[in-house]
Amino acid sequence: MYRIRFHGRGGQGMKTASRILSNAFFLGGYEVQDAPRYGAERRGAPIFAYVRAAKQPINERGIINRPDLVIVADDSLVAIPAAGVLQGIGPQTVLMINSHEAARTWEERLNVPGQVLILPVTEEVEDRAELPFLGTTCAGAAARLIGIIPLEHLQQAIRDELAHLGTEIVEKNLQQAAEAYELAAEYAGKVIEGTEISAQDYAKPEWIDMPFEVASISAPTIHTGLTSELAATGTWRTMRPVIDYQLCNRCWWVCSEFCPDGAITVDDEGYPQIDLDQCKGCMICVAQCPPHAIEAVAESVAQLAEATEATEATEAVGDKS
Amino acid sequence: MTRQLLTGNGAAAWAARLAKVDYVPAFPITPQTEIIETLSAWFDNGEIPGRMTTLESEQSMITAAGAAAITGVRVFTATSSQGLLYGMEMLYTVAGWRAPFVMINVSRGLSAPLTLEPDHNDILAARDSGFLQIHCATCQEVLDSTLIAYRLAEHEKVRLPVIVNQDGFYLSFTREPVEIPDPALAARFVGQFDPENTQLRASAPTSQAVAVLGGSPYSYFRYELHLAAQQALDVYDEVAAEFAEQFGRDYSAIESYRIDDAEFAFVMMGCFATKAKEAVDRLRDIGWRIGLVRPRLLRPFPEQALHDALADKKAIAIIDQNISMGKGGVLHTEVASALYGAKAAPLLTSYIGGLGGRDISQEELFEIANQLKQAVEKGSAPPPRLLYTAGELREMRKLQAIAHVERQELKLGEESDNDQGEGND
Ligand code: SF4
Ligand code: SF4
Numbered sequence: 126m127y128r129i130r131f132h133g134r135g136g137q138g139m140k141t142a143s144r145i146l147s148n149a150f151f152l153g154g155y156e157v158q159d160a161p162r163y164g165a166e167r168r169g170a171p172i173f174a175y176v177r178a179a180k181q182p183i184n185e186r187g188i189i190n191r192p193d194l195v196i197v198a199d200d201s202l203v204a205i206p207a208a209g210v211l212q213g214i215g216p217q218t219v220l221m222i223n224s225h226e227a228a229r230t231w232e233e234r235l236n237v238p239g240q241v242l243i244l245p246v247t248e249e250v251e252d253r254a255e256l257p258f259l260g261t262t263c264a265g266a267a268a269r270l271i272g273i274i275p276l277e278h279l280q281q282a283i284r285d286e287l288a289h290l291g292t293e294i295v296e297k298n299l300q301q302a303a304e305a306y307e308l309a310a311e312y313a314g315k316v317i318e319g320t321e322i323s324a325q326d327y328a329k330p331e332w333i334d335m336p337f338e339v340a341s342i343s344a345p346t347i348h349t350g351l352t353s354e355l356a357a358t359g360t361w362r363t364m365r366p367v368i369d370y371q372l373c374n375r376c377w378w379v380c381s382e383f384c385p386d387g388a389i390t391v392d393d394e395g396y397p398q399i400d401l402d403q404c405k406g407c408m409i410c411v412a413q414c415p416p417h418a419i420e421a422v423a424e425s426v427a428q429l430a431e432a433t434e435a436t437e438a439t440e441a442v443g444d445k446s
Numbered sequence: 447m448t449r450q451l452l453t454g455n456g457a458a459a460w461a462a463r464l465a466k467v468d469y470v471p472a473f474p475i476t477p478q479t480e481i482i483e484t485l486s487a488w489f490d491n492g493e494i495p496g497r498m499t500t501l502e503s504e505q506s507m508i509t510a511a512g513a514a515a516i517t518g519v520r521v522f523t524a525t526s527s528q529g530l531l532y533g534m535e536m537l538y539t540v541a542g543w544r545a546p547f548v549m550i551n552v553s554r555g556l557s558a559p560l561t562l563e564p565d566h567n568d569i570l571a572a573r574d575s576g577f578l579q580i581h582c583a584t585c586q587e588v589l590d591s592t593l594i595a596y597r598l599a600e601h602e603k604v605r606l607p608v609i610v611n612q613d614g615f616y617l618s619f620t621r622e623p624v625e626i627p628d629p630a631l632a633a634r635f636v637g638q639f640d641p642e643n644t645q646l647r648a649s650a651p652t653s654q655a656v657a658v659l660g661g662s663p664y665s666y667f668r669y670e671l672h673l674a675a676q677q678a679l680d681v682y683d684e685v686a687a688e689f690a691e692q693f694g695r696d697y698s699a700i701e702s703y704r705i706d707d708a709e710f711a712f713v714m715m716g717c718f719a720t721k722a723k724e725a726v727d728r729l730r731d732i733g734w735r736i737g738l739v740r741p742r743l744l745r746p747f748p749e750q751a752l753h754d755a756l757a758d759k760k761a762i763a764i765i766d767q768n769i770s771m772g773k774g775g776v777l778h779t780e781v782a783s784a785l786y787g788a789k790a791a792p793l794l795t796s797y798i799g800g801l802g803g804r805d806i807s808q809e810e811l812f813e814i815a816n817q818l819k820q821a822v823e824k825g826s827a828p829p830p831r832l833l834y835t836a837g838e839l840r841e842m843r844k845l846q847a848i849a850h851v852e853r854q855e856l857k858l859g860e861e862s863d864n865d866q867g868e869g870n871d
Contacts, residue, residue, distance in 0.1 A: 144621065148451060151623060157451070160620035184724040186616050186717060187805055324728040327809045331836040342846075345559045407502075 133198035138260020143174035148282035265305030272314030362406030454617030461592030504533035512540025518641030527554035541576025563803025705737030725811035799833035
């Protein structure tokens with residue numbers, strides 16, 4: 126079975142890389158499995174994605190512990206233990222890093238048993254982590270390193286996986302992948318299909334008997350600072366409450382009292398003000414306001430109105446100057 | 447029919463599409479959201495008819511699902527973890543209504559502490575609700591089981607809601623080759639929903655399942671629900687046999703892998719069981735006679751089938767991806783009940799692992815097999831094992847040390863704040 130891991134940061138296209146590669150294997154008659162692994166889904170967070178491919182049905186699941194190929198799109202991840210880039214690298218493993226530094230430097234620095242290669246690129250850029258179409262580049266290089274994936278299958282896989290992005294983008298990715306495939310030619314077939322662990326001589330798991338520890342030690346009392354205010358849950362809103370201050374009679378601030386998110390404060394003059402960063406758009410205030418002073422406006426409509434207002438304002442400023 | 451690459455979530459959405467569902471009440475939760483996103487895109491661009499409504503919570507979502515089902519439309523919904531628990535009150539209620547629909551649960555460990563990764567404590571919390579449960583191990587099985595689930599739910603002898611369970615991440619976000627059945631064949635297999643005498647109408651409001659005072663009428667309804675769930679065993683076998691005949695894929699109530707001549711067996715639920723298949727193959731390579739049994743149905747519980755598959759083994763390892771606090775593995779207890787009283791019953795060993803997505807490695811499965819052999823030699827089973835390694839505890843100690851330092855710093859910070867406060871007085 127081939128076992129491949131792609132490491133990168135959210136936004137660098139590692140999930141796409143894994144999908145393209147597994148699809149290319151699949152087109153060649155392989156059974157495949159691909160999956161991304163991420164914690165918090167956000168740009169820049171370390172993520173990895175993996176591919177398994179074999180001629181027989183695949184029963185293995187989850188994280189790949191003994192990879193045949195590891196591709197690292199962002200060399201700053203190598204030093205982060207939690208990113209797990211070096212996990213399970215053995216003498217058979219090929220480690221391909223997207224880096225400005227030389228393979229020898231990495232070999233000496235990491236002292237890993239496997240072989241280190243640098244992702245070949247057509248032109249050097251200032252920051253390789255910012256290379257365009259990085260995911261496709263990684264998939265193209267991986268396909269060539271594996272050696273048994275023909276270019277047509279790689280290209281067909283890209284068309285399948287990226288079709289939703291439109292032909293122009295697909296074309297650019299095809300070109301990029303073909304170049305990476307070409308540049309990796311000298312390493313073609315370097316990646317060798319891994320073997321299975323033998324049930325005869327395997328590393329015995331170092332099991333322990335779980336120690337009992339009192340709650341003062343074992344309860345998850347891990348405290349972090351308050352974050353709820355930092356998360357702008359206003360982005361969840363589909364409807365926006367808009368107060369008509371002509372109608373608002375500053376009752377006894379029913380709206381503010383009922384808002385489950387504490388998003389309505391009352392200003393010095395006694396008027397309610399809605400914090401749109403925190404208002405989730407539940408419309409409870411709309412339902413509660415006695416003189417019906419709060420209107421529910423579709424968020425898309427409200428945003429459009431804001432944008433128009435803003436342009437009119439700048440134009441107005443432009444007129445004056 | 448060609449195969450294509452689909453995630454477990456994609457497979458679930460396809461199943462709803464093929465079953466021609468009329469109504470999908472929805473509420474998002476990781477790692478389930480992709481199912482309703484996929485369906486909502488299809489509803490939106492007119493690829494499928496029907497209606498989706500986002501509700502304000504899972505409690506309302508399950509209420510809407512049950513209520514819609516008893517108006518006579520075919521209902522599909524999906525949830526996970528905290529969402530399933532939030533809807534727990536209504537799980538029991540809509541099952542009590544005898545409202546037939548299908549819900550996917552994407553298993554995810556429960557809070558606290560919070561996690562996104564899978565184990566089966568969420569779905570097992572719903573064990574006694576009256577929902578039937580089908581547990582899947584591959585993306586293909588998610589699709590196929592959902593089609594089977596509609597037949598089971600809507601069968602006149604059963605008429606109960608069904609949960610189809612798949613593991614978060616390991617299936618939900620994992621693509622595998624999946625054969626999507628021909629829509630016409632799938633539609634013919636699932637058939638029309640006959641709501642029989644259920645007739646809730648929004649235009650003519652009526653009360654459903656009014657209060658009964660006195661234990662006797664209450665008991666009648668609860669017993670009948672239980673008996674219907676038991677009927678579902680035979681109905682499941684019939685429907686699965688028909689599915690196998692039409693689509694060539696066999697989904698008996700328990701999956702038995704290389705079990706017939708086996709002396710030893712692993713028993714597991716969910717997709718980690720495929721890892722045990724791999725271990726079975728490797729162990730057989732070196733001469734072991736070992737197999738795997740995986741219950742697909744948890745409710746109704748295929749007691750007889752488990753008994754028949756396991757009673758003549760020497761020793762069995764039950765690996766639970768759940769933990770009943772103060773007792774142990776739920777599946778262990780259930781399998782023990784199925785084997786109790788069997789002549790020369792096998793030794794049962796209990797392992798708990800895979801909580802919150804913790805891996806269960808091949809090496810651990812080999813080691814479990816070795817313990818089975820030792821248990822037979824000694825004539826007694828080892829105590830239940832909570833799978834954990836010295837390396838994991840070392841890492842945990844590091845995290846605890848960091849937490850300790852941070853707590854100290856917080857405390858010091860507070861003290862110095864107080865000092866300054868006093869100085870200013
Ligand atoms: S819509 Fe809801 S969250 Fe927003 S201000 Fe009104 S009550 Fe508060
Ligand atoms: S509830 Fe209505 S009237 Fe009262 S303060 Fe709020 S907006 Fe004004």
